[in-house]
Amino acid sequence: MDYCPHTPDDIKQMQAAIGIAGIEELFSDIPGKFRIKQIPDIPQALSELETMSMMSDLAGKNKLPQFTLTGAGSYHHFVPAVVGHITGRAEFYTAYTPYQAEISQGILQAIYEYQTMIAHLTGTELANASMYDGASAMAEAVVLCAKMSGRSKIIIARSVHPEYRQVVKTYSWANGYKVVEVPYAASGQIDLDVLQKKLDDQVAAVLVQSPNFFGVVEDVASIADSAHNKGALLAAGFTDGTSLGILNPAGSLGADFVVGEGQSFGNPLNYGGPYLGIFAAKEKFMRRIPGRLVGATVDKNGKRGFVLTLQTREQHIRREKATSNICSNEALCALAAGVYLAALGKNLKRLAELNVYKTQYLKNKLLELSGWEEVFPAPVYNEFVLRCSDARKVNKKLKKEGIIGGYELQKDYPELKNTLLFCATEMISKENIDKVIEILK
């Protein structure tokens, strides 16, 4: 393929206009000894037909499962057809960040609406235009809390997604913060006693997820109280965003920041990305939060319009003094989330309930099998942890039938031997579950 429209004649004319005899002259600033003639070791160019057939072959080397019982930070939800039809509009997906507001009202308004929906959904007062993913959103909250408080200790629940904890640790290491993990109690929730013990006046932020990585709903209100008592801020995440259809959001329970992964809202699994980081906050943090913000304003004729606003927080104005270095975010994923939430509307509640039904059915059916037991008694949304005699074998058996089983927690929690983290969304039918039980019987 060749996407340059230049004909030989065009090139000749343009060279003449510039006053050069050959293209190579344009590269004369590059010291000759470094100049190459050709990139080595790249396969030959392909025609479009060959490209598509090569890519189909590659995609074909992946094996799509019949269905999957793993969530663990990435959730298989039904994406209503409208979402793709909107994100597929060329005016949206071939645009850059809306620096020029007058010809970018489309994405600006859509993001403003997204911000509003996310704020309402998370029980906060505002949300930014998106971050890279849930993990980096949480890490950015850490940096912000530390900067605002001048403190440098970070408390994170061990029940937070293992990869999120890793990202938080990386960002914290880079900034010289100390990260302290708080274990989970037997219930599966954070161990509040330990939390309180570890909380001191050096703590900038407490980080939890609810539902947490085990699917367990945390008592966010109590955690918030504990944190605030010591002058620490609470950044609360969540795993599956659809849980917000029924769960009281952390923002309403005292969290200062709600951060999490928005993939569940209309974004495909995509082998882990692109996803979108949700970053929502109380109003008082508005002038400090990272990321882009769209604000409403008026034009010269008093007509409502939207612009990128409060840009003095951002790197292109403040450079090294900026709140964060983020520039491009995940706008199209945020657009998808906005369309998804507008499509579901109040049905998000019914969807969340359906997730609970499926999950309870799967859980109860598995518990009826011999050798299976519940690990955590605390309430769950659409994920739960069970112990069995041989977790690896269970997954192998399921795999044979084209089913992705549960997530083996032992990898990240050596103490949780032979436990599996299962997830059942609306994509799992009763028939699917009954088949699983049949296989594992």
Add this chain to the structure above:
Amino acid sequence: MDYCPHTPDDIKQMQAAIGIAGIEELFSDIPGKFRIKQIPDIPQALSELETMSMMSDLAGKNKLPQFTLTGAGSYHHFVPAVVGHITGRAEFYTAYTPYQAEISQGILQAIYEYQTMIAHLTGTELANASMYDGASAMAEAVVLCAKMSGRSKIIIARSVHPEYRQVVKTYSWANGYKVVEVPYAASGQIDLDVLQKKLDDQVAAVLVQSPNFFGVVEDVASIADSAHNKGALLAAGFTDGTSLGILNPAGSLGADFVVGEGQSFGNPLNYGGPYLGIFAAKEKFMRRIPGRLVGATVDKNGKRGFVLTLQTREQHIRREKATSNICSNEALCALAAGVYLAALGKNLKRLAELNVYKTQYLKNKLLELSGWEEVFPAPVYNEFVLRCSDARKVNKKLKKEGIIGGYELQKDYPELKNTLLFCATEMISKENIDKVIEILK
């Protein structure tokens, strides 16, 4: 699903505005004894998720082949990505026929461009905005020729696609025309001697295809001469439109009408439809041809614009005196064809050549096998007929490996026992062909 936005409250208010107490009153003109409460025997409504999974299951009951060696009126060509991105624009596909020109300039101009490309491609002076398919386009040409000439005998080559001949016969029967078939010569071309014998001053139209159903290129110029000598009109079709990338088009060789199937131009196989009928003609027939025509004109300010024109040929003006009854045509398929042709441009020639290469390779390889022989010596484009010892068995063997073999001609031509009509487009790789040979060895 429910696509009505009406809330119970809306309905109440609207009923009040109309002055009715219940919806049922609106149906009071329907005699009570005929009114039903519910449609019987329709499966229950489905949610969107259920709908998609049901439809995927249904699609999954079809078995997509590895590749197919059958053309026979429907051709598997590569569709460049741009085509779907354009036909997927909601402004195009959710519009009606462009009756209101000022807000339909998009489709009107696109169709005007399509008409122009088709006229050039077919060697004629104009083309309409599309017909239903190649077969009905040919049948409409028959009706037009008969009406214009006042003659009622139709000559059709037996080498025209069997289904096209059936459609022509149906339309001819309905109008009281007599259809006479002319056999093919040993070469695979029409038997010119027989043609000349059957041609008399009652013949309204001669119908041929080039390439014909056997893939054979006809000597259109001689056929045109013969027809015109007796005052008959020639409507020449073609099978695979991409052949026009190299073949001298019938319009340049004297045909009065060029009719054929445009599916090859950017439209997927779709199990036979929607396709698009191409109808092109010499300028002198402009005010008589069936179907919509887009014409260029100017607006009040002298700016170029496009409108549906010469509508007095059409049913909505002329009613029973109209040239044809066609109303909706295949606009979106014509749009796809226009985009396809604009995308290929002069590369259509290279594509056609590639089809010839593949076809010759397949043909020669098959002929190297023992027991295979050529049936027709005349030149072919991308289809050809071979005889083997057991055609059915050949296809069965291929089928086992997920390959659709050749079209068994015996169904339509009892005299052509154990012959197969093969097609090789650019979608067939050397590897594919070598595999076929391996299987049939």
Add this chain to the structure above:
Amino acid sequence: MELIFEISKSGRSTADVPASDVPAVNIENTIGGKYLRNELDLPEVAEIDLIRHYTNLSRRNFGVDLGFYPLGSCTMKYNPKVNENAAALPGFTGLHPYIDERSAQGNLQLIYEMQKYLCAIFGMAEFTLQPAAGAHGELTGVMIIKKYFEKKKQKRRIVLIPDAAHGTNPASSALCGFEVMELRSNSEGGVDIEHLRSLMTEDVAALMLTNPNTLGLFERNIEKVAAIVHKKGGLLYGDGANANAFLGKVRPGDLGFDVIQLNLHKTFSTPHGGGGPGSGPVGVGKELVDFLPVPRVVKKDDKYKWSEKFPDTIGRVRSFYGNFNVVVKAYTYIRSLGAEGLKRATEMAVLNANYVKEKLKPYYNLPYGRICMHECVFSGSRQVAENGVHTTDIAKKLIDYGYHPPTIYFPLIVPEAIMIEPTETESKETLDTFCKAMIAIAKEAKENPEGVKSAPVTTPVTRLDEVLAARKPDVCCKR
């Protein structure tokens, strides 16, 4: 905007062609020089320019997805996106029509079931999905009627068609060799029974009736009409383009219709594509089943196959099996709505039409004051008489308000007709703002007729010279 030819430049292209992996042959030798063309005059444009050209063209086009499209008789309801996604599944798009039946069981089942569902909805004995559009269905239906009489050895020359009928009705009859006689409407907008009685002889093959008719009115005397036609041995043909008015309420088969054609691209929400593809299934009563086009899907032992073994068939009206992929969308629609949903669609469509009718009737002439079905027909005659503003002007002015105009100047029996079909997918809010616009235009017609007559002003082109277009036709760009 420039034509694609005007941005063409030699040497450019969007789509490339792979290098050959098999030996090249000499084309001249292989095919013969005399069969080859010398020139190939197609536009040469780079992908970026092609995409911009067509994307910008699309932005000069109005679709249902942009706004209200009350084009009467066309049922421009919303086209659900799930239908598009279902129809785009490679299992549906990728099959060659001549693939063996065992590999196409999904398609065959879909066709088979679709026919059954249509039978259930319309009360017919059997359906064919072969016709590619409404008019094609009409032609097929009339051919079936012709065959029926041929089989009966009756020579009937005439088809009766009401004056309000769509132009395709007479055109289809004529294309089948029939003579058309026009049946008058009565003052109520229904069939003039006496006129029917007088025309209905044994020379009449059929009455082609649209019910509700193109005035949006249901034929109250349908039972009588059917009896008169049948009494003389004639058949009753139903133009089902207006079926959105009665799903789940009444079945044409029960009313005495012998043949009916549908427009899936109207009633069953498949998008109209800027003028097609559509799909025009034809349903028939028991008597006529044998005459349906071939091939037909038959089911045996839970397997489906194509059969041509119907000796009395009219034959084929199209290659292959019709606009299959359009049928997939309509099938999806029926399955997602179910019986209740289809009925609700009809109820809301009729409610919407009557609501608009009530709101606008103080401002525009309403020739027939009855309850209407899924559409209502006004006349712009008052505006012509009082202000010299024509229906065209009103239509063009609506464009400036952001709406697609209603159908105008049809049906022919209403002078200056304005035919509004809101469809069920439009909300009360949309109707309210539309009616406000219509009322504002009625007012402007009085106060500033020139303002209405100079519309539209918000479009890329103003009113186009249609006379010039027809007088000096330019239907092919000469470069």
Add this chain to the structure above:
Amino acid sequence: MELIFEISKSGRSTADVPASDVPAVNIENTIGGKYLRNELDLPEVAEIDLIRHYTNLSRRNFGVDLGFYPLGSCTMKYNPKVNENAAALPGFTGLHPYIDERSAQGNLQLIYEMQKYLCAIFGMAEFTLQPAAGAHGELTGVMIIKKYFEKKKQKRRIVLIPDAAHGTNPASSALCGFEVMELRSNSEGGVDIEHLRSLMTEDVAALMLTNPNTLGLFERNIEKVAAIVHKKGGLLYGDGANANAFLGKVRPGDLGFDVIQLNLHKTFSTPHGGGGPGSGPVGVGKELVDFLPVPRVVKKDDKYKWSEKFPDTIGRVRSFYGNFNVVVKAYTYIRSLGAEGLKRATEMAVLNANYVKEKLKPYYNLPYGRICMHECVFSGSRQVAENGVHTTDIAKKLIDYGYHPPTIYFPLIVPEAIMIEPTETESKETLDTFCKAMIAIAKEAKENPEGVKSAPVTTPVTRLDEVLAARKPDVCCKR
């Protein structure tokens, strides 16, 4: 346009939820009342209204598919459609990140090969695809540098950054705990070598250099610069956002760069989505490979798997494996272009930029008269001085001519900067008409400055009050 909340009406919805096929449970009992929310304040709209809302919003947005988008530093080249289709294949979109590696061999191979291709193109030893955007890549790169010195037990506090650099460079360094020192540009627009010498101490961890820099100029003294930095034990970081300037011409690894981040959404044509998703791979030289984020794909016996066994890694910067689906598009692009195609892209990009530079330089101030690479930077200072017309005004006027404006007021070292990056996918014709518009604006600035200052007038809104937006922020609709 109305907000989605303003068209919301209680009881409507677009997406429905299937009835449960498993027993319902009591949610209060199952989860506990105190954990449940009382209200759920989301918009309620029917599908038709949702589609119209967002479709009409899209029509108020400008994308590359509509026209020329010469946004400097952003490389808004055309996004080939085949890339979109390839990335939409269900085999790519449907995989859960925790699926077993055996079921994801296609993805793993793609990632592995993509890394190899990037190594070949940029002359680096290894790449990671984990970072989600350019700035994320910078952060990752700077972390790698930090880790390198930590491992060496060297405490270096400082990162040097040229004054012309993109804001993300200092911000990323700061987010990694470094102190930023600004390096001056010389009169030629290159690194002030003397200043560099004076700043480059053993307290400096790295120099972050964009080459070509944000003036579009290639650093002629790059060899000297690298030597100075390396001599003091520092590392040379390359911001690869401008890589479109040198594909197939020179490799940063050969020039002495130790770390480089790329912007796939610039150089490798993945669409920018109105602000993302992007992808910001980071490449490193041999010395730094151990510090790359985990997991990394390793190949063994023709099988690919993920490995975390890299003890010196900085850890993770993102969950899972980065913006995988974006990488699919860039991979498709590289494979379809091949080495020749990538080189041609660069050549045409540089040709285009120099062409525009030559055409416009009589009309606008050109602060650096050298041959430029893929973009050229003008200054609107003449227009300000002579006519009081600012660069913003020129930008807004371009909108009325149908163009997306160039980047303005960046780089900061050029007053009233106008940074034009045409990219290679634009034709000479497009550049010619764009230049005509720029020249016409320069003329209008002289003759009718108010006409320029009141632009744009063709947009749905005129210039917006940004001060108000910041003073009384409304970032969340309160209903």
